[in-house]
Amino acid sequence: MSDDAYVPHPDRLLPADPAIRDIARSLYGSMREQPIVSPHGHVDPRLLLDDEPFRDPTSLFITPDHYVTRLLHARGVDLADLGVGRGPLEETDSRAAWRLLAEHWHAYAGTPSRYWMEHEFHEVFGLDTVLSPATAEGMYDAIAEKLAQPAFRPRALFDQFRIQVLATTDDPVDDLAPHDALAADPSFTGRVAPTFRPDKYLEPARADFRTLTDALGEAAGVDAGTYDGHLAAMRARRLYFREHGAVSSDHAHTDVGTERLDAADARRLYTAAREGSIAAADAVALRRHLLADQARLAAEDGLVMTLHPAVYRNHSQATFETFGADVGADIPHAVDFVHGVAPMLNDVGLDPNFRVVLFTIDETVFSREIAPLAGFYPSVYAGAPWWFIDAPDAILRYRRAVSETIGYSRTSGFIDDTRAFCSIPARHDMSRRLDAHHLAGLVAEHRLREEDAAALATTLPTRQPSQVFKLDADA
Amino acid sequence: MSDDAYVPHPDRLLPADPAIRDIARSLYGSMREQPIVSPHGHVDPRLLLDDEPFRDPTSLFITPDHYVTRLLHARGVDLADLGVGRGPLEETDSRAAWRLLAEHWHAYAGTPSRYWMEHEFHEVFGLDTVLSPATAEGMYDAIAEKLAQPAFRPRALFDQFRIQVLATTDDPVDDLAPHDALAADPSFTGRVAPTFRPDKYLEPARADFRTLTDALGEAAGVDAGTYDGHLAAMRARRLYFREHGAVSSDHAHTDVGTERLDAADARRLYTAAREGSIAAADAVALRRHLLADQARLAAEDGLVMTLHPAVYRNHSQATFETFGADVGADIPHAVDFVHGVAPMLNDVGLDPNFRVVLFTIDETVFSREIAPLAGFYPSVYAGAPWWFIDAPDAILRYRRAVSETIGYSRTSGFIDDTRAFCSIPARHDMSRRLDAHHLAGLVAEHRLREEDAAALATTLPTRQPSQVFKLDADA
């Protein structure tokens, strides 16, 4: 093997101790081939509809992946040199961006981004080479060559990845035509489900709230000029999504407050928001009320609610102005679930048709709030670690904090939440290895019978998220 | 062994690595037979006074144990079907509840509730069978049969469990007659101490504050119609408890604020609270003042103060209305000790007669606040993990966060805090195994000499809580 050679170890992420690793290897063995269910993510459905070849290695691995661009930026690389905020790159620029990644590759040592990409290089592209300035051109060429082959088109990879269900994230005014076309296409047998994400229509402080709610009303065929119209429009669009295959809605606000207003106040504040005259505190109050409405609608239509709160978006204003959103400048902050969701759970938390999955980047709520909530309310599930904490040690911390209170049946199953299509199998595989790691540790310390661990291994990768997101019922 | 057979492993919870396990086994060996000191819990003293047989397996293991009922509820079981909020169950219903537990037993895999119950099945009832729908009836019968035997009556179990001291939790107006009767009973040689828990008499926002304080005054033979009367009544009732064997008081409010009011303000607000006209913010201020008073009284009478704050009680109002409190719907939240207890510790924190033990479910304060406080103030001890975090990984996190700052002498010793009588030895045994686990890890990494670990093993289970709760002095 040359110095450049690198093959990810087959036992990677499993415990180092040989006796525990044997247990983990067996558990992982029963998990690794299970189909992928991905109930929340950011892949564009047109990727699968059009089934065009991926353009080049940079646009596949670097430009759209803010996990990758953020660390390069921190190390002094200009985001523009990575293609961020620009259209498709010329080949020269694309190769230059790839070389930048190669030059900084050593700084990714120990990060999940490097782990995932090395998995992809090996498992998807058959490249057993360490990325470095010396190997960058060769790897670029090798990947580019593969991308031109039919087997590396999105649909072929979808099948190769054994994806059973892939959820996208969609705007409530979207007509979901790509989803319909995919569903109607007899040559594509996968399931691609839209997800209803109404965040911006629930933020009365936005300067464009009137324009947005007008558009929402238009899409719904309802006058959304009033609060009642907004509610009717939301109800209609959620049903539209449900009819077009959606199983869940997604909500990412700065907090998870769900206190309801009096009807009169809601109407008054909604009108003020449309007129641009709402006070800041009132905008927060109305946003919480509108989120509480989504919970009521969820109890009606059965879409599973997912909450992804407490991120300070676009922390660097200058970066946002130059490069836009989702470039790595979002910073998590603390969140209070226990008081935030109390009004909502008192409203619909015991309703058998209501279901909510609580996600967090603030790990402090794992044992303190999320496990206790998911361990009491039949409607609440503990979401898998997300974004910054979708990483090996954090995932183990999650299991050790959440599952020792509520076991495994009240957890969401793994959610990849990714816009990097080729990373989907790498991420799910990582999660399975870590669950095997975790369960094997319990078995080795005689805290869990080997039979029970084996049964969980059968369930956790595919069946658990299918049940939580009601995918079995619709399948 | 049949598939149903299950014997808890003798090395359970010890480290998996054979070399470290050997060290841990030796440490655990010197801890396992030590008597149990339980300075805080929720067993009814009448259980031991009356010494009646336990009624049936369901009322012993399920109905009163909100750790068990909460997860069944989350999985869709009606609390009523578990006997919650009802009187004693008919045998048919009791057996049906037991079968419900058996059907969901797999979902408890990895939780401390299952761990404790399997310990009890094996160690207390001699049952080496996994609970399942197939074994449910047989196990019910076997336990029921044992419960009818004299050896399974509460006092016999008390002796078998090697309980040296058991503290109950009691209302300040209680006359403690059961405690007196037990102490006077020559046939019972155990020590059962009451604990003074005045929470509801310190919550001026309660609608029944007048009724409560009237009752308090009556019990004390003091007019508690004024603030000064309240203080006098509290002083009297605390002394009464002390004279009847109490060593500590317990306090569980939503925060640990202890800021004092001016005397005039305290008097005025107390009167307003009695009249039902106190403003919400004033009620909080007065509650903090009244808690600060408890600290002053503790410095007078020497009762050890324990704080168990920051739980949102009865998070589901509908559940509370149907089933009452303590059914699993309490959810912890964040707490601020450093500012909260500052006024109290500036008042009495250096007084040699004052002592306070800080408990938390919010793990973030372990290294940040509790260890630093207990590592400076002679009066402050770091309480053991409690309630939701009385679980193996959380207990190890506590040791790793707290004891590496303050060692072991400033920690409370294990507190079971349970209302499940038969779980007492299981819980204490778990704690001992985990301390052995933790200490063995330090020895194996040459962070602690084996002699020092052995000395700690001699001290931690029994002597440490006896010293912290002043049980030696009174013994």
Place this chain on the structure above:
Amino acid sequence: MSDDAYVPHPDRLLPADPAIRDIARSLYGSMREQPIVSPHGHVDPRLLLDDEPFRDPTSLFITPDHYVTRLLHARGVDLADLGVGRGPLEETDSRAAWRLLAEHWHAYAGTPSRYWMEHEFHEVFGLDTVLSPATAEGMYDAIAEKLAQPAFRPRALFDQFRIQVLATTDDPVDDLAPHDALAADPSFTGRVAPTFRPDKYLEPARADFRTLTDALGEAAGVDAGTYDGHLAAMRARRLYFREHGAVSSDHAHTDVGTERLDAADARRLYTAAREGSIAAADAVALRRHLLADQARLAAEDGLVMTLHPAVYRNHSQATFETFGADVGADIPHAVDFVHGVAPMLNDVGLDPNFRVVLFTIDETVFSREIAPLAGFYPSVYAGAPWWFIDAPDAILRYRRAVSETIGYSRTSGFIDDTRAFCSIPARHDMSRRLDAHHLAGLVAEHRLREEDAAALATTLPTRQPSQVFKLDADA
């Protein structure tokens, strides 16, 4: 070996598993001899200038080390008996204090203070004896005898410890004469850099704010009677420090707010503060503005900013009044970096001349805030665990929470932050062992290639802090 004998194990703090330990031993081997760079600490420069022998074991190991005195205080020892708040102790008293430490030595088992001191006893003083009442006198004599030898004078130890750079912490009005004298002394070849710590001149709520700012102005030769004068004086003093070898400034306030005021408000409030008439909330607002000014000045002069926030200083007022500050009564609290530093980072966070290192004792921000900030902003580095959490398990938690998001290049390198001169090599050695421990674990689980771990081992101890604190450029 007698019962009193104790030699720290050569593999201490490395993983217990023999296979992982082998990897760790090799990594540690390449780290252990690297020079010490200490960019932040509290050693007095006069110690090295005067090069007087240390007075006695108590003044070396006990009196000035609040890590040691706080736990003795918690165990009931009077701080006065340890020499705290007194002048130099008579030998009788010094020996009595040493015996107190010996009597309580067992209570330090498992703490870093004991670990460091045992390292020092062995490595610096050649004493392979456990401290105990039986050995206390002999150890005192042995250490006292060594201290009288030339090889144990500060400069000789500085060389023996292989210290390359040692930063002190200094008052902005200090003329830095000891630093100049040291730099001019041809017989001393070490580098001792001052650090600009302006905290008290940025706290408008202080009763002595006028006196302080007058003194600041006088030192700068500027009238600091106005806000503009304050800014000019700060600019001048920072440049003075920079010219005299400073590479960083240090800032420890109760929060990290950096919101700027309008210029007119800043001027008005500054004047009010000088007149003693500023309202509490305004004093906070002005302090945040003044801290934001420091960031602007840092972008001008290139001093690396370090933030050490969120400690409740002198939590016990009575202790402060009797013994002064820095005696162990400081208690950390929660901190919010994400909102606090947002204005500052929007102001200068993308400026290539600006750099800030974020330190915390509140571990909750490791994965939630600090890693995401340091993983995006080129100016931000994640500071090493500090003070209460400069301890083995906390350091491993830091690596597992921070480095799996941002790798190693965005972390500060180890900072000892100590006033205990002899503990410097013990602390740096501990950090190296723990980095070896951590990296070896990743290698053993095939999360990191052995080559990558070896490369990091070469970089982390010396080069990483040198780069972060711009020490290479100035060397």
